[in-house]
Amino acid sequence: AQTVTQSQPEMSVQEAETVTLSCTYDTxxxxxxxxxxxxxxxxxxxxxxxxxxYKQQNATENRFSVNFQKAAKSFSLKISDSQLGDAAxxxxxxxxxxxxxxxxxxxxxxxxxxxxx
Amino acid sequence: DSGVTQTPKHxxxxxxxxxxxxxxPRSGDLSVYWYQQSLDQGLQFLxxxxxxxxxxxxxxxxxxxxxxxxDLHSELNLSSLELxxxxxxxxxxxxxxxxxxxxxxxxxxxxxxxx
Numbered sequence: 001a002q003t004v005t006q007s008q009p010e011m012s013v014q015e016a017e018t019v020t021l022s023c024t025y026d027t028x029x030x031x032x033x034x035x036x037x038x039x040x041x042x043x044x045x046x047x048x049x050x051x052x053x054y055k056q057q058n059a060t061e062n063r064f065s066v067n068f069q070k071a072a073k074s075f076s077l078k079i080s081d082s083q084l085g086d087a088a089x090x091x092x093x094x095x096x097x098x099x100x101x102x103x104x105x106x107x108x109x110x111x112x113x114x115x116x117x
Numbered sequence: 118d119s120g121v122t123q124t125p126k127h128x129x130x131x132x133x134x135x136x137x138x139x140x141x142p143r144s145g146d147l148s149v150y151w152y153q154q155s156l157d158q159g160l161q162f163l164x165x166x167x168x169x170x171x172x173x174x175x176x177x178x179x180x181x182x183x184x185x186x187x188d189l190h191s192e193l194n195l196s197s198l199e200l201x202x203x204x205x206x207x208x209x210x211x212x213x214x215x216x217x218x219x220x221x222x223x224x225x226x227x228x229x230x231x232x
Contacts, residue, residue, distance in 0.1 A: 037223075043205060044119070045223035091160060102173035103148070103211070105221060107160040 002027040004094050006108035013082045014116050020067075021077045021111045023092030031097035034068065034075045035105070040088040048090070051075065053097070079113075087115045120144065121210050121224035129230045135196040138227045142189055142210030148172075149191040150211070150221060151183055155204035166191055198231045205229075 003026045013019035025034070036048040051059045051068050058066050063083075067076045079086055092108040120143035130136055142149050151163040153176075162175035166185035177183075180198075185191040195202060205226045211219035 042225075043228075044225050045207060045209075046119075047220060047222070050220065103165060103219075103221075104150070104162040104173060104175055105152075105160075105209075106162070109159055 002029070002032075002094050002096070002106050004092050004106055004108035006090075006092055006111050008111045009109070010112045010114070012114040012116060013079070015082055015084060017082055018078060018080045019082055019113065021079075021090050021092075021113065023075045023077070023108055025073050025075065025092070025094050025108075027073070027094065027096075029096055029098060033095045033097060034066075035093040035095070036064070036066070036077045037091045037093060037107075038086075038088045039091065039110070040085075045091075049077065082115050084115050084117060087113055089113070119222040119224060121146075121208060121222055123206075123208050123224040123227050125227060126225065127228045127230075129232065130198060131232055132198055132200060134198050134231075135194065136198065136229065138193040138195070138206050138208075138229070140191045140193070140208030140210075140224060142191070142208075143222060146210035146212050146222075147189065148211045148219070148221075149185055149189070150209040151177075151191070151193050152207040152209065152223075153204050154207060154226070155201075158204075160207075163193070195229070200231050203229055203231045 032053045034051045038046045063080045089110045093105040122141045147168045163177040165173040183193045208224045209221040
C-alpha cells in the first residue's frame with residue numbers, strides 16, 4: 001500500500017516571502033499522480049496543483065510550483081509571494097495510475113501554513 | 118465553488134442512531150467518492166461509485182453503506198453511530214470512473230457530531 005508523509009505539522013511565512021512544504025511518499029508503482037490540496041478555514045478541499053509521475057518537468061500554477069524528485073520519492077510545494085489568503089492546511093496526496101489500484105486518493109497528515117502580515 | 122453539493126452541512130445526533138449524507142456530483146460527472154476526515158485518522162478514502170456501481174472500497178466500516186442512484190447523486194448511510202464516527206465527511210466527483218487523468222473535485226463536506 002502507498003503511504004504519504006508530511007513531516008512538517010506547521011509552517012509559517014511572512015507575507016510576500018517564499019515557503020516550501022515537504023512531502024514524501026512510498027510506493028512500488030512506477031506510474032502515479034501527485035497532488036497538493038489546500039483546506040482553508042472554510043474546510044473546503046481545493047486542488048492547488050497536480051503532477052504526473054511520467055513527466056520530468058515540474059508543474060507550476062501561478063505562484064505555486066512543485067519540486068518532484070521521483071527517485072527520492074519527494075514532492076515539495078513552493079509558494080512564492082505568499083499572500084494572507086494562502087493560510088490554510090495543505091495536504092499532499094497520491095493516486096495510482098493503474099486501474100487495478102483504483103482511483104482513491106491517499107493523503108498525508110497535512111501541514112498547517114500560517115502567513116504573517 | 119467546485120460544483121459538488123453536499124447536504125446537510127451539519128448534523129448532530131446521538132449514539133446508536135442512523136443518518137444519511139447526500140451528495141450531488143458536478144454536472145456530467147459519473148464518479149463519486151466518499152472520504153472521512155477525523156482528528157485521529159486524518160483524511161481517509163471510504164468508497165467509490167461509478168455510474169451506479171461500486172468500484173472500490175477503502176476503510177469503510179460495516180456499519181456504513183453507500184449507493185449511487187440513476188440520477189448520479191449518492192448517499193452515505195451511517196448506522197449504529199458511535200462517538201468516534203464524529204468527523205467531516207467529504208464527497209468528491211470526477212468525470213470518468215477509472216480514467217487516470219480525471220481530477221477529483223470536493224464538496225464542502227458534512228460535519229457529523231455524535232453525542
